[in-house]
Amino acid sequence: MSRKQRSDFRPHEIVPQPRHAPEEYEPKPGEMDLDTTYKQNFGSYQVQPVAIVRPRERRQVKKGKLDTVPTYKDDYRAWDIQKSELYKPEQTYYPPTVKFGNSTTFQDDYVPQETQPRQNFKPSNVAKRPTVPFHGDTSHRLDYVAHQLEPKFARPKEVYRPSPRPFEDLTTHRCAFRGLFGETAKTCRPAHARVAQDARFEGSTEFRESFQPWEIRPPEAKSAQEYVPPAGAMQLHSTSRLDYVPYQAPRVAPLRPVSQRRKDKFPFRGRSTTQEDFPAWESSRRGPIKKQQQIPNPSGKFDGLSTFRSHYVPHEPVPTQSCKPLNAAFQSSSPFDDVTMYSTEYTPKQQEVCPASYPSPPGYVFETTNSRGHKFFRKITPAVEAS
Secondary structure (H helix, E strand, O other), X not given: OOHHHHHHOOOOOOOOOOOOXXXXXXXXXXXXXXXXXXXXXXXXXXXXXXXXXXXXXXXXXXXXXXXXXXXXXXXXXXXXXXOOOOOOOOOOOOOOOOOOOOOOHHHHHOOOOOOOOOOOOOOOOOOOOOOOOOOOOOHHHHHOOOOOOOOOOOOOOOOOOOOOOOEOOOOHHHHHOOOOOOOOOOOOOOOOOOOOOOOOOOOOOHHHHHOOOOOOOOOOOOOOOOOOOOOOOOOOOOXXXXXXXXXXXXXXXXXXXXXXXXXXXXXXXXXXXXHHHOOOOOOOOOOOOOOOOOOOXXXXXXXXXXXXXXXXXXXOOOOOOOOOOOOOOOOOOOOOOOOOHHHHHEOOOOOOOXXXXXXXXXXXXXXXXXXXXXXXXXXXXXXXXXX
């Protein structure tokens, strides 16, 4: 124990903690009212017995003597079963007469053998130096045989030859389509009625014509019920005020010990154990750590000549030749040849009249008209004469 703790610590008497003694229960005078809110508000009424919904049990009474032999006893016949022989081997174990006299299964079956160390197949980690000098030959150099390449086959370019047949400008639509003569489609657009600038706007819309205003009754104002104060004086007594009895509680004494401070006449020194054992050291601020300069500073005067200026050799630049063609129009003395493939190979044909333009197409027979007004014609197949 340190000197400081011995001087400051003073033993004190331990006083047991006072406990609160519960008050004795005193029953209230008078009889207890056993009425509840349920008994006051609930009115009993006579209850009739509920009628049974299930049908009455109809017992079937059979006349005659009851046969008490069940089906199991009537159909079942006991067999004469002989007792099977046991296939369990006879017990050959005999308890030993000596303590730990019997040997274990491991001792009976295990035959100790001499262990032999395995042969190590790991190659030695010592590099073998070749005795023959390196000649630089590889398997590719020894086995590779150079072959003469055959000349590449060049396919001759085909010369364009125009088709001797005349060019037909008919498409699949023109060949397969057969127009039908029908009525002209009628426009569904309404007639445009021009409105004059001085015409007056009527102000009638579809919304105004379909939705006519109707009279709406004003909402009825609900009269507030007049407040009627209850008769008699109001009792401000609550259950807590009626049942609670105040009592004077004693003040709890503090559990901390009484301070026994010494009254010293000499002045306070202001010294502690830490100040006596750990005196302050004289400290000075440490300067920055600088790395020693390896390159010495120049001693002479700077002449203004750098390494680039002393080693650089200037060269005369050579301008790059432009490969862009001249922007001049090509002029030729020969006349312009305006002959194209279309003008040389196109053969004009006679334009046929569409059969749909006729009221009755030649070569077709009228069949029927559908619901939309389209007329259907059937092509007349010429009859083949028998030879």
